[in-house]
Amino acid sequence: MIMSDKLCYYSKLRxxxxxxxxxxxxxxxxxxxxxxxxxxxxxxxxxxxxxxxxKGKIPLSRYIKLMTVPIVFLFLGTLAIFVxxxxxxxxxxxxxxxxxxxxxxxxxxxxxxxxxxxALASTSxxxxxxxxxxxxxxxxxxxxxxxxxxxxxxxxxxxxxxFVIIHLASDITVSxxxxxxxxxxxxxxxxxxxxxxxxxxxxxxxSGELYDALxxxxxxxxxxxxxxxxxxxxxxxxxxxxxxxxxxxxxxxIRVSGGTL
Amino acid sequence: xxxxxxxxxxxxxxLRAENLYYTYEGEDSPALNGLSLTIKRGKKIACMGSNGSGxxxxxxxxxxxxxxxxxxxxxxxxxxxxxxxELLSLRQKVGIVxxxxxxxxFAASVKQxxxxxxxxxxxxxxxxxxxxxxxxxxxxxxxxxxKPTYALSGGQKKLVSIAxxxxxxxxxxxxxxxxxxxxxxxxxxxxxxxxxxTEQGITVMMATHDVNHAYLWxxxxxxxHEGRQLKQGTPDxxxxxxxxxxxxxxxxxxxxxxxxxxxxxxxxxKKLRAPKNIEELKSYLxxxxxx
Ligand SMILES: Nc1ncnc2c1ncn2[C@@H]1O[C@H](COP(=O)(O)OP(=O)(O)O)[C@@H](O)[C@H]1O
Ligand SMILES: [Mg+2]
Numbered sequence: 073m074i075m076s077d078k079l080c081y082y083s084k085l086r087x088x089x090x091x092x093x094x095x096x097x098x099x100x101x102x103x104x105x106x107x108x109x110x111x112x113x114x115x116x117x118x119x120x121x122x123x124x125x126x127k128g129k130i131p132l133s134r135y136i137k138l139m140t141v142p143i144v145f146l147f148l149g150t151l152a153i154f155v156x157x158x159x160x161x162x163x164x165x166x167x168x169x170x171x172x173x174x175x176x177x178x179x180x181x182x183x184x185x186x187x188x189x190x191a192l193a194s195t196s197x198x199x200x201x202x203x204x205x206x207x208x209x210x211x212x213x214x215x216x217x218x219x220x221x222x223x224x225x226x227x228x229x230x231x232x233x234x235f236v237i238i239h240l241a242s243d244i245t246v247s248x249x250x251x252x253x254x255x256x257x258x259x260x261x262x263x264x265x266x267x268x269x270x271x272x273x274x275x276x277x278x279s280g281e282l283y284d285a286l287x288x289x290x291x292x293x294x295x296x297x298x299x300x301x302x303x304x305x306x307x308x309x310x311x312x313x314x315x316x317x318x319x320x321x322x323x324x325x326i327r328v329s330g331g332t333l
Numbered sequence: 334x335x336x337x338x339x340x341x342x343x344x345x346x347x348l349r350a351e352n353l354y355y356t357y358e359g360e361d362s363p364a365l366n367g368l369s370l371t372i373k374r375g376k377k378i379a380c381m382g383s384n385g386s387g388x389x390x391x392x393x394x395x396x397x398x399x400x401x402x403x404x405x406x407x408x409x410x411x412x413x414x415x416x417x418x419e420l421l422s423l424r425q426k427v428g429i430v431x432x433x434x435x436x437x438x439f440a441a442s443v444k445q446x447x448x449x450x451x452x453x454x455x456x457x458x459x460x461x462x463x464x465x466x467x468x469x470x471x472x473x474x475x476x477x478x479x480k481p482t483y484a485l486s487g488g489q490k491k492l493v494s495i496a497x498x499x500x501x502x503x504x505x506x507x508x509x510x511x512x513x514x515x516x517x518x519x520x521x522x523x524x525x526x527x528x529x530x531t532e533q534g535i536t537v538m539m540a541t542h543d544v545n546h547a548y549l550w551x552x553x554x555x556x557x558h559e560g561r562q563l564k565q566g567t568p569d570x571x572x573x574x575x576x577x578x579x580x581x582x583x584x585x586x587x588x589x590x591x592x593x594x595x596x597x598x599x600x601x602x603k604k605l606r607a608p609k610n611i612e613e614l615k616s617y618l619x620x621x622x623x624x
Contacts, residue, residue, distance in 0.1 A: 077481070078484065081479075081480065081481060081484070206441070206442065206481065207441055208440075208441045208442045208445060208481075211441075228439075228440065228441060229439065231441055232438075232439055232440065232441055232482065232483070235483040236435055236483075278436060281431075281436040282436060282437075282439060284393065284398050285431050285436060285437040285439070286439065286449075287398055287424070288396055288398060288424060288428075288429050288431075289424070289449055289450045289453060289497065289498070289501065290421050290424050290425060290450065290453040290454060290501075291453060292421075292453055295439070295440075295449070296448075296449065296452040296453060297440050297445035297446070297448050297449055297452065298444055298445055298448035298452070298458065298461055298462060298465065299445075300442070300444060300445075
Protein backbone atom coordinates (compact mmCIF):
# COMPACT_ATOMS: atom_id res chain seq x y z
CA MET A 73 0.00 0.00 0.00
CA ILE A 74 2.64 2.49 1.07
CA MET A 75 5.04 1.20 -1.56
CA SER A 76 2.57 1.48 -4.43
CA ASP A 77 1.62 4.94 -3.27
CA LYS A 78 5.23 6.11 -3.26
CA LEU A 79 5.87 4.67 -6.70
CA CYS A 80 3.28 6.81 -8.43
CA TYR A 81 5.06 9.99 -7.41
CA TYR A 82 8.14 8.87 -9.34
CA SER A 83 6.24 7.60 -12.35
CA LYS A 84 7.14 9.31 -15.60
CA LEU A 85 3.45 9.18 -16.51
CA ARG A 86 2.42 11.10 -13.41
CA UNK A 87 1.97 14.38 -15.23
CA UNK A 88 -0.17 12.91 -17.98
CA UNK A 89 -3.70 14.20 -17.69
CA UNK A 90 -5.47 12.07 -15.09
CA UNK A 91 -8.75 11.81 -16.99
CA UNK A 92 -6.90 10.28 -19.94
CA UNK A 93 -5.32 7.64 -17.72
CA UNK A 94 -8.60 7.01 -15.98
CA UNK A 95 -10.51 6.55 -19.24
CA UNK A 96 -7.81 4.31 -20.64
CA UNK A 97 -7.79 2.01 -17.67
CA UNK A 98 -11.57 1.87 -17.23
CA UNK A 99 -12.27 1.24 -20.92
CA UNK A 100 -9.59 -1.42 -21.14
CA UNK A 101 -10.86 -3.03 -17.98
CA UNK A 102 -14.38 -3.13 -19.40
CA UNK A 103 -13.08 -4.75 -22.59
CA UNK A 104 -11.39 -7.50 -20.55
CA UNK A 105 -14.53 -8.23 -18.60
CA UNK A 106 -16.84 -8.11 -21.62
CA UNK A 107 -14.74 -10.41 -23.77
CA UNK A 108 -13.57 -12.92 -21.16
CA UNK A 109 -11.10 -13.86 -23.83
CA UNK A 110 -7.63 -15.17 -23.13
CA UNK A 111 -6.22 -13.42 -26.20
CA UNK A 112 -7.59 -10.06 -25.13
CA UNK A 113 -6.32 -10.66 -21.62
CA UNK A 114 -2.78 -11.28 -22.83
CA UNK A 115 -2.94 -8.28 -25.12
CA UNK A 116 -4.05 -6.05 -22.24
CA UNK A 117 -1.46 -7.49 -19.87
CA UNK A 118 1.23 -6.73 -22.40
CA UNK A 119 0.08 -3.19 -23.13
CA UNK A 120 -0.46 -2.08 -19.53
CA UNK A 121 2.77 -3.79 -18.48
CA UNK A 122 4.77 -2.04 -21.20
CA UNK A 123 3.17 1.31 -20.41
CA UNK A 124 3.81 0.99 -16.67
CA UNK A 125 7.32 -0.41 -16.87
CA UNK A 126 8.76 1.23 -20.00
CA LYS A 127 6.83 4.48 -20.16
CA GLY A 128 6.20 5.00 -16.47
CA LYS A 129 9.65 3.67 -15.49
CA ILE A 130 8.23 1.66 -12.60
CA PRO A 131 10.93 -0.96 -11.81
CA LEU A 132 10.10 -4.30 -13.43
CA SER A 133 10.87 -6.26 -10.26
CA ARG A 134 8.42 -4.12 -8.29
CA TYR A 135 5.78 -4.57 -10.94
CA ILE A 136 6.17 -8.34 -10.98
CA LYS A 137 6.06 -8.45 -7.21
CA LEU A 138 2.83 -6.48 -7.20
CA MET A 139 1.30 -8.72 -9.87
CA THR A 140 2.01 -11.85 -7.83
CA VAL A 141 -0.22 -10.58 -5.04
CA PRO A 142 -3.47 -11.22 -6.96
CA ILE A 143 -2.15 -14.41 -8.56
CA VAL A 144 -2.15 -16.24 -5.25
CA PHE A 145 -5.71 -15.16 -4.56
CA LEU A 146 -6.82 -16.07 -8.06
CA PHE A 147 -5.43 -19.59 -7.90
CA LEU A 148 -7.05 -20.28 -4.57
CA GLY A 149 -10.31 -18.78 -5.80
CA THR A 150 -10.47 -20.68 -9.08
CA LEU A 151 -9.50 -23.96 -7.44
CA ALA A 152 -13.10 -24.17 -6.30
CA ILE A 153 -14.29 -23.81 -9.88
CA PHE A 154 -12.40 -26.65 -11.50
CA VAL A 155 -12.17 -29.05 -8.62
CA UNK A 156 -15.42 -30.86 -7.92
CA UNK A 157 -16.52 -33.60 -5.59
CA UNK A 158 -19.03 -35.89 -7.27
CA UNK A 159 -20.06 -39.53 -7.63
CA UNK A 160 -19.24 -39.68 -11.34
CA UNK A 161 -15.71 -38.98 -12.62
CA UNK A 162 -15.28 -36.10 -15.12
CA UNK A 163 -13.06 -36.00 -18.23
CA UNK A 164 -9.97 -34.09 -17.07
CA UNK A 165 -8.91 -35.96 -13.94
CA UNK A 166 -10.44 -37.98 -11.15
CA UNK A 167 -9.15 -39.28 -7.82
CA UNK A 168 -11.38 -41.78 -6.08
CA UNK A 169 -12.06 -41.29 -2.40
CA UNK A 170 -14.42 -43.93 -1.09
CA UNK A 171 -17.49 -43.84 -3.30
CA UNK A 172 -16.76 -40.23 -4.40
CA UNK A 173 -14.30 -38.66 -6.80
CA UNK A 174 -12.29 -35.48 -6.55
CA UNK A 175 -12.58 -34.61 -10.18
CA UNK A 176 -12.59 -31.86 -12.81
CA UNK A 177 -13.71 -31.34 -16.40
CA UNK A 178 -11.64 -30.00 -19.29
CA UNK A 179 -14.22 -27.31 -19.76
CA UNK A 180 -14.01 -26.35 -16.11
CA UNK A 181 -10.23 -26.21 -16.34
CA UNK A 182 -10.44 -23.99 -19.39
CA UNK A 183 -13.02 -21.82 -17.70
CA UNK A 184 -10.73 -21.40 -14.70
CA UNK A 185 -7.76 -20.41 -16.81
CA UNK A 186 -9.91 -17.93 -18.67
CA UNK A 187 -11.05 -16.44 -15.40
CA UNK A 188 -7.52 -16.11 -14.04
CA UNK A 189 -6.31 -14.40 -17.21
CA UNK A 190 -9.24 -11.99 -17.34
CA ALA A 191 -8.91 -11.09 -13.68
CA LEU A 192 -5.16 -10.63 -13.94
CA ALA A 193 -5.55 -8.38 -16.96
CA SER A 194 -8.23 -6.35 -15.17
CA THR A 195 -5.93 -5.97 -12.16
CA SER A 196 -3.16 -4.78 -14.43
CA UNK A 197 -5.46 -2.02 -15.70
CA UNK A 198 -6.07 -0.83 -12.16
CA UNK A 199 -2.36 -1.11 -11.38
CA UNK A 200 -1.67 1.03 -14.41
CA UNK A 201 -3.94 3.70 -12.97
CA UNK A 202 -2.74 3.52 -9.38
CA UNK A 203 0.97 3.20 -10.14
CA UNK A 204 0.97 6.22 -12.41
CA UNK A 205 -1.61 8.50 -10.81
CA UNK A 206 -1.57 9.96 -7.29
CA UNK A 207 -4.75 9.38 -5.32
CA UNK A 208 -5.56 13.08 -5.27
CA UNK A 209 -5.62 13.16 -9.07
CA UNK A 210 -7.92 10.15 -9.18
CA UNK A 211 -10.22 11.91 -6.72
CA UNK A 212 -10.31 14.93 -9.03
CA UNK A 213 -11.40 12.76 -11.94
CA UNK A 214 -14.13 11.27 -9.78
CA UNK A 215 -15.20 14.77 -8.81
CA UNK A 216 -15.51 15.67 -12.49
CA UNK A 217 -17.66 12.58 -12.91
CA UNK A 218 -19.99 13.99 -10.23
CA UNK A 219 -19.33 11.38 -7.60
CA UNK A 220 -20.98 12.80 -4.42
CA UNK A 221 -18.71 15.17 -2.46
CA UNK A 222 -19.30 13.27 0.77
CA UNK A 223 -17.82 10.09 -0.67
CA UNK A 224 -14.83 11.96 -2.09
CA UNK A 225 -14.15 13.68 1.24
CA UNK A 226 -14.32 10.35 3.01
CA UNK A 227 -11.89 8.89 0.51
CA UNK A 228 -9.52 11.81 0.99
CA UNK A 229 -9.56 11.55 4.78
CA UNK A 230 -9.27 7.78 4.78
CA UNK A 231 -6.33 7.98 2.41
CA UNK A 232 -4.56 10.58 4.54
CA UNK A 233 -5.27 8.81 7.81
CA UNK A 234 -4.28 5.36 6.67
CA PHE A 235 -0.71 6.60 6.86
CA VAL A 236 -1.15 8.28 10.21
CA ILE A 237 -2.69 5.15 11.68
CA ILE A 238 -0.12 2.77 10.16
CA HIS A 239 2.49 5.03 11.71
CA LEU A 240 0.81 4.92 15.11
CA ALA A 241 0.49 1.15 14.95
CA SER A 242 4.09 0.63 13.95
CA ASP A 243 5.36 3.01 16.64
CA ILE A 244 3.44 1.12 19.29
CA THR A 245 4.60 -2.23 17.96
CA VAL A 246 8.22 -1.11 17.98
CA SER A 247 7.91 0.10 21.54
CA UNK A 248 6.29 -3.19 22.56
CA UNK A 249 9.01 -5.23 20.84
CA UNK A 250 11.74 -3.22 22.49
CA UNK A 251 10.24 -4.20 25.83
CA UNK A 252 10.04 -7.87 24.80
CA UNK A 253 6.27 -7.68 24.34
CA UNK A 254 6.42 -10.47 21.78
CA UNK A 255 8.71 -12.89 23.56
CA UNK A 256 6.06 -15.63 23.95
CA UNK A 257 2.93 -16.31 21.90
CA UNK A 258 0.77 -15.47 24.91
CA UNK A 259 2.42 -12.09 25.45
CA UNK A 260 2.39 -11.45 21.71
CA UNK A 261 -1.35 -11.97 21.70
CA UNK A 262 -1.77 -9.58 24.61
CA UNK A 263 0.50 -6.98 23.04
CA UNK A 264 -1.39 -7.13 19.79
CA UNK A 265 -4.69 -6.62 21.57
CA UNK A 266 -3.26 -3.68 23.50
CA UNK A 267 -1.87 -2.18 20.30
CA UNK A 268 -5.19 -2.43 18.49
CA UNK A 269 -7.16 -0.89 21.32
CA UNK A 270 -4.76 1.98 21.81
CA UNK A 271 -4.63 2.68 18.08
CA UNK A 272 -8.40 2.85 18.17
CA UNK A 273 -8.48 5.24 21.12
CA UNK A 274 -5.72 7.38 19.63
CA UNK A 275 -7.46 7.63 16.30
CA UNK A 276 -10.69 8.71 17.93
CA UNK A 277 -8.76 11.42 19.75
CA UNK A 278 -6.94 12.34 16.56
CA SER A 279 -10.21 12.83 14.75
CA GLY A 280 -11.34 15.30 17.43
CA GLU A 281 -8.11 17.22 17.13
CA LEU A 282 -8.30 17.21 13.35
CA TYR A 283 -11.77 18.68 13.55
CA ASP A 284 -10.46 21.51 15.75
CA ALA A 285 -7.67 22.17 13.28
CA LEU A 286 -10.10 22.25 10.37
CA UNK A 287 -12.40 24.61 12.25
CA UNK A 288 -9.45 26.88 12.97
CA UNK A 289 -9.20 27.34 9.23
CA UNK A 290 -12.86 28.26 8.77
CA UNK A 291 -14.11 24.77 7.85
CA UNK A 292 -17.70 25.12 6.72
CA UNK A 293 -18.81 21.57 6.12
CA UNK A 294 -17.13 20.86 2.80
CA UNK A 295 -13.46 20.12 2.36
CA UNK A 296 -12.65 22.44 -0.50
CA UNK A 297 -9.17 22.06 -1.92
CA UNK A 298 -7.53 23.05 -5.18
CA UNK A 299 -7.50 20.43 -7.86
CA UNK A 300 -4.32 20.01 -9.83
CA UNK A 301 -4.64 19.04 -13.43
CA UNK A 302 -2.28 18.60 -16.32
CA UNK A 303 -3.14 19.54 -19.89
CA UNK A 304 -4.71 17.05 -22.24
CA UNK A 305 -2.40 16.07 -25.12
CA UNK A 306 -4.02 15.43 -28.49
CA UNK A 307 -1.41 12.82 -29.40
CA UNK A 308 -2.16 10.86 -26.24
CA UNK A 309 -5.90 11.09 -26.77
CA UNK A 310 -5.50 9.82 -30.34
CA UNK A 311 -3.37 6.85 -29.34
CA UNK A 312 -5.74 5.93 -26.51
CA UNK A 313 -8.71 6.21 -28.89
CA UNK A 314 -6.97 4.12 -31.55
CA UNK A 315 -6.04 1.43 -29.05
CA UNK A 316 -9.51 1.27 -27.55
CA UNK A 317 -11.23 1.10 -30.96
CA UNK A 318 -8.99 -1.77 -32.04
CA UNK A 319 -9.46 -3.51 -28.73
CA UNK A 320 -13.24 -3.29 -28.88
CA UNK A 321 -13.24 -4.40 -32.53
CA UNK A 322 -11.27 -7.44 -31.43
CA UNK A 323 -13.74 -8.05 -28.63
CA UNK A 324 -16.64 -7.91 -31.08
CA UNK A 325 -14.93 -10.22 -33.55
CA ILE A 326 -14.21 -12.76 -30.85
CA ARG A 327 -17.74 -12.62 -29.49
CA VAL A 328 -19.40 -12.84 -32.90
CA SER A 329 -17.19 -15.67 -34.14
CA GLY A 330 -18.05 -17.49 -30.94
CA GLY A 331 -14.37 -18.27 -30.43
CA THR A 332 -13.64 -20.03 -27.18
CA LEU A 333 -10.28 -18.35 -26.67
CA UNK B 334 -16.00 50.63 35.09
CA UNK B 335 -13.84 53.59 34.30
CA UNK B 336 -10.81 51.38 33.94
CA UNK B 337 -12.67 49.05 31.63
CA UNK B 338 -13.54 51.90 29.36
CA UNK B 339 -9.99 53.09 29.02
CA UNK B 340 -8.86 49.55 28.26
CA UNK B 341 -11.48 49.18 25.59
CA UNK B 342 -10.45 52.35 23.94
CA UNK B 343 -6.75 51.61 24.08
CA UNK B 344 -6.00 50.97 20.41
CA UNK B 345 -2.76 49.23 21.30
CA UNK B 346 -4.57 46.22 22.70
CA UNK B 347 -5.41 43.58 20.14
CA LEU B 348 -6.72 40.81 22.32
CA ARG B 349 -7.79 40.74 25.92
CA ALA B 350 -8.92 37.90 28.12
CA GLU B 351 -10.88 38.59 31.25
CA ASN B 352 -11.31 36.01 33.96
CA LEU B 353 -11.57 32.96 31.72
CA TYR B 354 -12.69 29.63 33.15
CA TYR B 355 -12.73 26.50 31.06
CA THR B 356 -13.09 22.86 32.04
CA TYR B 357 -12.82 20.03 29.52
CA GLU B 358 -15.75 17.67 29.34
CA GLY B 359 -15.39 14.90 31.88
CA GLU B 360 -12.47 16.52 33.71
CA ASP B 361 -12.63 17.57 37.36
CA SER B 362 -10.11 20.36 37.45
CA PRO B 363 -10.38 23.39 35.20
CA ALA B 364 -7.83 23.86 32.41
CA LEU B 365 -8.29 27.63 32.62
CA ASN B 366 -8.83 28.91 36.09
CA GLY B 367 -9.47 32.66 36.01
CA LEU B 368 -7.08 33.64 33.25
CA SER B 369 -6.75 37.33 32.48
CA LEU B 370 -4.24 38.90 30.13
CA THR B 371 -3.75 41.48 27.41
CA ILE B 372 -1.95 41.19 24.11
CA LYS B 373 -0.64 44.31 22.46
CA ARG B 374 -0.65 44.86 18.73
CA GLY B 375 2.55 44.18 16.80
CA LYS B 376 4.38 42.61 19.73
CA LYS B 377 6.30 39.38 19.99
CA ILE B 378 4.83 37.43 22.85
CA ALA B 379 6.13 34.23 24.38
CA CYS B 380 3.80 32.07 26.46
CA MET B 381 5.67 30.00 29.00
CA GLY B 382 4.69 27.65 31.77
CA SER B 383 4.89 23.96 32.52
CA ASN B 384 3.00 21.28 30.63
CA GLY B 385 -0.70 21.39 31.41
CA SER B 386 -0.64 25.01 32.53
CA GLY B 387 -3.31 25.91 29.98
CA UNK B 388 -1.44 27.47 27.06
CA UNK B 389 -2.97 25.32 24.35
CA UNK B 390 -6.42 25.63 25.87
CA UNK B 391 -6.09 29.39 25.93
CA UNK B 392 -5.01 29.43 22.27
CA UNK B 393 -8.05 27.42 21.30
CA UNK B 394 -10.18 29.98 23.11
CA UNK B 395 -8.55 32.79 21.13
CA UNK B 396 -10.18 31.74 17.88
CA UNK B 397 -13.41 30.47 19.34
CA UNK B 398 -12.77 26.72 19.07
CA UNK B 399 -13.33 26.51 22.82
CA UNK B 400 -15.87 28.82 24.38
CA UNK B 401 -14.97 29.70 27.97
CA UNK B 402 -17.45 28.53 30.61
CA UNK B 403 -17.28 32.03 32.01
CA UNK B 404 -15.27 35.16 31.38
CA UNK B 405 -14.93 37.21 28.23
CA UNK B 406 -12.47 37.61 25.40
CA UNK B 407 -12.17 40.89 23.52
CA UNK B 408 -10.76 41.31 20.06
CA UNK B 409 -10.01 44.90 19.09
CA UNK B 410 -12.03 45.97 22.11
CA UNK B 411 -15.16 44.07 21.03
CA UNK B 412 -16.30 41.02 22.98
CA UNK B 413 -16.17 37.75 21.02
CA UNK B 414 -19.36 36.75 19.26
CA UNK B 415 -19.99 33.07 18.71
CA UNK B 416 -22.39 33.29 15.78
CA UNK B 417 -21.17 31.55 12.65
CA UNK B 418 -20.31 34.70 10.74
CA GLU B 419 -18.43 36.28 13.62
CA LEU B 420 -16.48 33.10 14.22
CA LEU B 421 -15.43 32.96 10.59
CA SER B 422 -14.06 36.47 10.58
CA LEU B 423 -12.38 35.86 13.95
CA ARG B 424 -10.69 32.70 12.70
CA GLN B 425 -9.38 34.48 9.67
CA LYS B 426 -7.78 37.12 11.89
CA VAL B 427 -6.51 34.78 14.60
CA GLY B 428 -4.41 32.05 13.00
CA ILE B 429 -3.20 29.07 15.00
CA VAL B 430 -0.37 26.78 13.97
CA UNK B 431 -0.94 23.58 15.93
CA UNK B 432 1.84 21.87 17.82
CA UNK B 433 1.78 18.60 15.90
CA UNK B 434 1.58 19.06 12.12
CA UNK B 435 0.21 15.53 11.77
CA UNK B 436 -2.88 16.69 13.60
CA UNK B 437 -3.29 19.70 11.36
CA UNK B 438 -2.44 18.54 7.85
CA PHE B 439 -5.37 16.63 6.40
CA ALA B 440 -4.93 16.81 2.66
CA ALA B 441 -3.02 14.37 0.53
CA SER B 442 -0.89 16.88 -1.32
CA VAL B 443 0.91 20.00 -0.12
CA LYS B 444 -0.77 22.38 -2.55
CA GLN B 445 -4.22 21.09 -1.67
CA UNK B 446 -3.42 21.37 1.99
CA UNK B 447 -2.45 25.02 1.76
CA UNK B 448 -5.39 25.90 -0.49
CA UNK B 449 -7.95 24.86 2.11
CA UNK B 450 -8.00 28.15 4.08
CA UNK B 451 -8.37 30.67 1.24
CA UNK B 452 -11.03 28.55 -0.49
CA UNK B 453 -13.00 28.53 2.76
CA UNK B 454 -12.70 32.30 2.89
CA UNK B 455 -14.30 32.47 -0.54
CA UNK B 456 -11.27 33.20 -2.72
CA UNK B 457 -11.61 32.22 -6.35
CA UNK B 458 -9.62 29.29 -7.64
CA UNK B 459 -7.28 31.49 -9.59
CA UNK B 460 -6.64 33.79 -6.64
CA UNK B 461 -6.04 30.76 -4.43
CA UNK B 462 -3.51 29.35 -6.87
CA UNK B 463 -1.66 32.64 -6.88
CA UNK B 464 -1.66 32.84 -3.10
CA UNK B 465 -0.51 29.24 -2.76
CA UNK B 466 2.49 29.72 -5.00
CA UNK B 467 3.33 33.01 -3.26
CA UNK B 468 3.34 31.45 0.19
CA UNK B 469 5.25 28.40 -1.03
CA UNK B 470 7.89 30.74 -2.35
CA UNK B 471 7.91 32.88 0.77
CA UNK B 472 8.57 29.89 3.00
CA UNK B 473 10.93 28.33 0.47
CA UNK B 474 9.04 25.04 0.23
CA UNK B 475 8.25 25.06 -3.48
CA UNK B 476 10.50 22.01 -4.06
CA UNK B 477 8.40 19.78 -1.83
CA UNK B 478 5.05 21.12 -3.03
CA UNK B 479 4.52 18.17 -5.39
CA LYS B 480 5.06 15.59 -2.65
CA PRO B 481 2.29 13.80 -0.79
CA THR B 482 1.88 15.20 2.71
CA TYR B 483 2.81 12.01 4.51
CA ALA B 484 6.16 11.77 2.73
CA LEU B 485 7.43 15.10 4.08
CA SER B 486 10.00 15.30 6.85
CA GLY B 487 8.94 16.65 10.23
CA GLY B 488 10.51 20.02 9.49
CA GLN B 489 8.85 20.30 6.11
CA LYS B 490 5.51 19.38 7.66
CA LYS B 491 5.97 22.20 10.15
CA LEU B 492 6.65 24.70 7.40
CA VAL B 493 3.58 23.52 5.51
CA SER B 494 1.49 23.90 8.65
CA ILE B 495 2.74 27.49 8.98
CA ALA B 496 1.98 28.15 5.31
CA UNK B 497 -1.54 26.81 5.95
CA UNK B 498 -2.22 29.69 8.31
CA UNK B 499 -0.05 32.42 6.82
CA UNK B 500 -1.96 32.22 3.56
CA UNK B 501 -5.11 33.34 5.39
CA UNK B 502 -3.38 36.65 6.21
CA UNK B 503 -4.05 36.68 9.95
CA UNK B 504 -3.57 39.74 12.14
CA UNK B 505 -2.19 37.61 14.94
CA UNK B 506 -0.31 34.39 14.43
CA UNK B 507 -0.32 31.92 17.32
CA UNK B 508 2.25 29.13 17.27
CA UNK B 509 1.91 26.29 19.74
CA UNK B 510 5.41 25.09 20.62
CA UNK B 511 6.67 25.50 17.06
CA UNK B 512 10.12 24.11 17.81
CA UNK B 513 8.88 20.95 19.53
CA UNK B 514 10.35 17.90 17.78
CA UNK B 515 12.32 19.95 15.24
CA UNK B 516 16.02 19.54 14.54
CA UNK B 517 18.30 22.57 15.05
CA UNK B 518 18.25 23.45 11.36
CA UNK B 519 14.47 23.58 11.11
CA UNK B 520 14.19 25.28 14.49
CA UNK B 521 16.40 28.05 13.14
CA UNK B 522 14.42 28.15 9.87
CA UNK B 523 11.12 28.44 11.72
CA UNK B 524 12.49 31.19 13.98
CA UNK B 525 13.71 33.11 10.94
CA UNK B 526 10.30 32.82 9.32
CA UNK B 527 8.68 34.07 12.51
CA UNK B 528 11.02 37.07 12.48
CA UNK B 529 10.00 37.90 8.91
CA UNK B 530 6.34 37.59 9.85
CA THR B 531 6.83 40.02 12.72
CA GLU B 532 8.52 42.49 10.41
CA GLN B 533 5.35 42.51 8.32
CA GLY B 534 3.57 43.90 11.37
CA ILE B 535 1.77 40.70 12.31
CA THR B 536 1.45 40.11 16.05
CA VAL B 537 3.05 36.81 16.98
CA MET B 538 2.29 34.77 20.08
CA MET B 539 4.26 31.60 20.65
CA ALA B 540 4.21 28.93 23.30
CA THR B 541 7.71 27.76 24.08
CA HIS B 542 9.83 26.03 26.69
CA ASP B 543 13.09 27.42 25.33
CA VAL B 544 14.04 30.08 27.89
CA ASN B 545 17.10 31.23 25.97
CA HIS B 546 15.15 31.84 22.80
CA ALA B 547 12.24 33.43 24.64
CA TYR B 548 14.63 35.81 26.39
CA LEU B 549 16.26 36.95 23.15
CA TRP B 550 13.14 37.01 21.03
CA UNK B 551 10.16 38.14 23.05
CA UNK B 552 9.00 41.67 23.76
CA UNK B 553 6.80 40.31 26.45
CA UNK B 554 6.40 37.04 28.28
CA UNK B 555 3.16 35.61 29.64
CA UNK B 556 3.79 33.16 32.39
CA UNK B 557 1.07 30.53 32.79
CA HIS B 558 0.59 28.55 35.95
CA GLU B 559 -2.27 26.19 36.71
CA GLY B 560 -4.68 27.80 34.29
CA ARG B 561 -3.89 31.32 35.32
CA GLN B 562 -1.51 34.03 34.34
CA LEU B 563 1.12 34.28 37.03
CA LYS B 564 2.93 37.21 35.54
CA GLN B 565 3.17 39.27 32.41
CA GLY B 566 6.30 41.29 31.76
CA THR B 567 9.45 41.93 29.80
CA PRO B 568 11.93 39.04 29.62
CA ASP B 569 14.51 40.59 31.97
CA UNK B 570 11.84 41.51 34.52
CA UNK B 571 10.48 38.01 34.55
CA UNK B 572 13.69 36.04 34.36
CA UNK B 573 15.37 38.08 37.08
CA UNK B 574 12.70 37.00 39.55
CA UNK B 575 14.27 33.85 40.96
CA UNK B 576 11.34 32.96 43.22
CA UNK B 577 9.02 33.06 40.26
CA UNK B 578 11.33 30.88 38.21
CA UNK B 579 11.53 28.33 40.96
CA UNK B 580 7.78 28.20 41.33
CA UNK B 581 7.24 27.58 37.62
CA UNK B 582 10.23 25.27 37.14
CA UNK B 583 11.86 27.57 34.64
CA UNK B 584 15.61 27.91 34.24
CA UNK B 585 17.22 31.29 33.96
CA UNK B 586 18.45 32.18 30.46
CA UNK B 587 22.20 31.62 30.18
CA UNK B 588 22.84 35.21 29.15
CA UNK B 589 21.13 36.59 32.22
CA UNK B 590 22.92 34.19 34.56
CA UNK B 591 26.28 35.24 33.17
CA UNK B 592 25.31 38.90 33.40
CA UNK B 593 24.29 38.60 37.06
CA UNK B 594 27.45 36.67 37.81
CA UNK B 595 29.64 39.31 36.19
CA UNK B 596 27.83 41.99 38.18
CA UNK B 597 28.25 40.21 41.50
CA UNK B 598 31.93 39.61 40.77
CA UNK B 599 32.27 43.32 40.06
CA UNK B 600 33.37 42.70 36.49
CA UNK B 601 30.72 45.11 35.17
CA UNK B 602 28.76 47.92 36.70
CA LYS B 603 25.72 47.12 38.87
CA LYS B 604 23.85 49.97 37.22
CA LEU B 605 23.76 48.42 33.76
CA ARG B 606 20.46 47.03 32.58
CA ALA B 607 20.18 43.41 31.51
CA PRO B 608 21.63 42.83 28.03
CA LYS B 609 19.17 42.10 25.23
CA ASN B 610 21.58 39.89 23.39
CA ILE B 611 25.08 38.56 23.47
CA GLU B 612 26.49 41.52 21.55
CA GLU B 613 25.25 43.88 24.24
CA LEU B 614 26.94 41.83 26.94
CA LYS B 615 30.17 41.83 24.95
CA SER B 616 30.04 45.61 24.64
CA TYR B 617 29.52 45.91 28.42
CA LEU B 618 32.67 43.88 28.94
CA UNK B 619 34.75 45.87 26.49
CA UNK B 620 33.49 49.13 28.03
CA UNK B 621 34.60 47.84 31.39
CA UNK B 622 38.04 46.96 30.06
CA UNK B 623 38.42 50.43 28.54
CA UNK B 624 37.44 52.30 31.71
N1 LIG C 1 -8.72 17.38 25.00
C1 LIG C 1 -8.60 17.42 26.34
N2 LIG C 1 -9.45 16.71 27.12
C2 LIG C 1 -9.36 16.75 28.44
N3 LIG C 1 -8.44 17.46 29.13
C3 LIG C 1 -7.56 18.17 28.43
C4 LIG C 1 -7.58 18.19 26.99
N4 LIG C 1 -6.58 19.00 26.56
C5 LIG C 1 -5.97 19.46 27.68
N5 LIG C 1 -6.54 18.97 28.79
C6 LIG C 1 -6.14 19.28 30.18
O1 LIG C 1 -6.20 20.67 30.35
C7 LIG C 1 -5.09 21.14 31.09
C8 LIG C 1 -4.36 22.21 30.31
O2 LIG C 1 -3.77 21.63 29.19
P1 LIG C 1 -3.12 22.44 28.00
O3 LIG C 1 -3.94 23.61 27.70
O4 LIG C 1 -2.88 21.47 26.90
O5 LIG C 1 -1.72 22.91 28.63
P2 LIG C 1 -0.35 23.29 27.93
O6 LIG C 1 -0.61 23.54 26.50
O7 LIG C 1 0.11 24.49 28.67
O8 LIG C 1 0.58 22.15 28.15
C9 LIG C 1 -4.23 19.92 31.40
O9 LIG C 1 -4.50 19.53 32.71
C10 LIG C 1 -4.71 18.89 30.43
O10 LIG C 1 -4.62 17.61 30.99
MG1 LIG D 1 0.23 22.57 24.83
